[in-house]
Amino acid sequence: MSSRKYARTACAAALAALSFGAQAQISGGSVKIGVLTDLSGTYSDLAGSGAVLATKMAIDDFIANEKPSFKIEMVSADHQNKADIASNKAREWIERENVDTVTELVTTSTALAVMKVAKEKDRVVIMNGPASTPITNEQCNDVSVHYTYDTYALANGTAKAVTTQGGKSWFFLTADYAFGHALEKDSSAVVLANGGKIIGSVRHPFPGSDFSSFLLKAQASGAQVIGLANAGADTTNAIKQAAEFGITPKQSLAGLLMFITDIHALGLKPTQGMYLTEGFYWDRTDETRAWSKRFFDKQKKMPTMVQAGQYSSIYHYLRAVKAAGTDDTSKVMAAMKKTPINDFFAKNGQIREDGRMVHDMYLMQVKKPADSKYPWDYYTIKATIPAAEAFQPLALSRCPLIKK
Numbered sequence: 001m002s003s004r005k006y007a008r009t010a011c012a013a014a015l016a017a018l019s020f021g022a023q024a025q026i027s028g029g030s031v032k033i034g035v036l037t038d039l040s041g042t043y044s045d046l047a048g049s050g051a052v053l054a055t056k057m058a059i060d061d062f063i064a065n066e067k068p069s070f071k072i073e074m075v076s077a078d079h080q081n082k083a084d085i086a087s088n089k090a091r092e093w094i095e096r097e098n099v100d101t102v103t104e105l106v107t108t109s110t111a112l113a114v115m116k117v118a119k120e121k122d123r124v125v126i127m128n129g130p131a132s133t134p135i136t137n138e139q140c141n142d143v144s145v146h147y148t149y150d151t152y153a154l155a156n157g158t159a160k161a162v163t164t165q166g167g168k169s170w171f172f173l174t175a176d177y178a179f180g181h182a183l184e185k186d187s188s189a190v191v192l193a194n195g196g197k198i199i200g201s202v203r204h205p206f207p208g209s210d211f212s213s214f215l216l217k218a219q220a221s222g223a224q225v226i227g228l229a230n231a232g233a234d235t236t237n238a239i240k241q242a243a244e245f246g247i248t249p250k251q252s253l254a255g256l257l258m259f260i261t262d263i264h265a266l267g268l269k270p271t272q273g274m275y276l277t278e279g280f281y282w283d284r285t286d287e288t289r290a291w292s293k294r295f296f297d298k299q300k301k302m303p304t305m306v307q308a309g310q311y312s313s314i315y316h317y318l319r320a321v322k323a324a325g326t327d328d329t330s331k332v333m334a335a336m337k338k339t340p341i342n343d344f345f346a347k348n349g350q351i352r353e354d355g356r357m358v359h360d361m362y363l364m365q366v367k368k369p370a371d372s373k374y375p376w377d378y379y380t381i382k383a384t385i386p387a388a389e390a391f392q393p394l395a396l397s398r399c400p401l402i403k404k
Helices: 003-024 048-066 083-097 108-121 151-164 178-193 212-221 233-244 260-266 286-299 305-324 329-338
Strands: 030-037 071-078 101-104 124-127 144-146 169-175 197-204 225-229 252-255 275-278 361-366 379-385
Touching: 030 048, 030 083, 030 305, 048 071, 048 101, 048 286, 048 305, 071 083, 083 101, 083 108, 101 108, 101 305, 108 124, 108 144, 108 178, 124 305, 124 329, 151 178, 151 225, 151 252, 151 275, 151 361, 151 379, 169 178, 169 212, 178 197, 178 225, 197 212, 212 233, 225 233, 233 252, 233 260, 252 275, 275 379, 286 305, 305 329
Parallel strands: 030 071, 030 101, 101 124, 124 144, 169 197, 169 225, 225 252
Antiparallel strands: 275 361, 361 379
């Protein structure tokens, strides 16, 4: 064999060995993503099949743009907003199907349950729908990422805006589980800090359908503002029933967690003038419009912040896997935290040591029907809330990972 031919053969062998070594760092030869969400219940419109679609779009775009050497697979399931179903499915996926990351989750109770499984099994969990601040406080761990928003950010936007504009007395209508409790607590703190007062609160079953008795208590309180510390169908049903009972417009409603799909379902007439806080709006920039129109072509609805955040977080996760050259949890988490997020969803976003991804949030006001010029033209952006103000500062963190 000539020296030149031998050199070529040796080089090819070395490249093959390197390729095999890189592939061997991916367990099972494939990165597997499990989307666990509400596909049939209260939160299916804001997450659900749209979150599954967003994940698939992220995978397809990553393969097209980044040309990874590893395979990427996706599985999905309906957790029915039940913690036991969620934890059992996550465990099954990890143990039997070698799922690398469990993602979305939407409901706080399911998120907290899956976080425990992920920590036990040393797998990444990425949450976009869940909102409660305990996820990055008392319940935080080093395998979890809380990506899109939380109750602290919602309160800093909506509750602050409504209170400073004259809505000083509040009564809360609260979903009776961890998310609702956290949203009421964080919002109450903001109301009080801005000179308001809390007259009372009532907790309704989750999910709910008949809010009449709870709304009548809110009406009897005489509060200027009824804070809706719930989400999804619970929120839209409460708004409809408040109008039926003549509670509005005599008392104002503050939707502390609302999505563009809620506004679309209710229409602009009953929601006009309401404030809400979002991490994403499809019509904000050329980038958000371009991605959202791609999503709309498939889903026939504009994306919620949960669905947009789902895409962004999965793409970021896959980039971290590629950069780390492995799906090893600690190495991927390190790469995710090291790398800023710069895409249509967030600019200069950063995942902190407590797992909280911090980024700008937006205070929105729902347009009057006459001001809406085209389909899904629903919001006026009233303020950008900088990341440092939107999310709880680390100095106040109760996460055991944060050294004080």
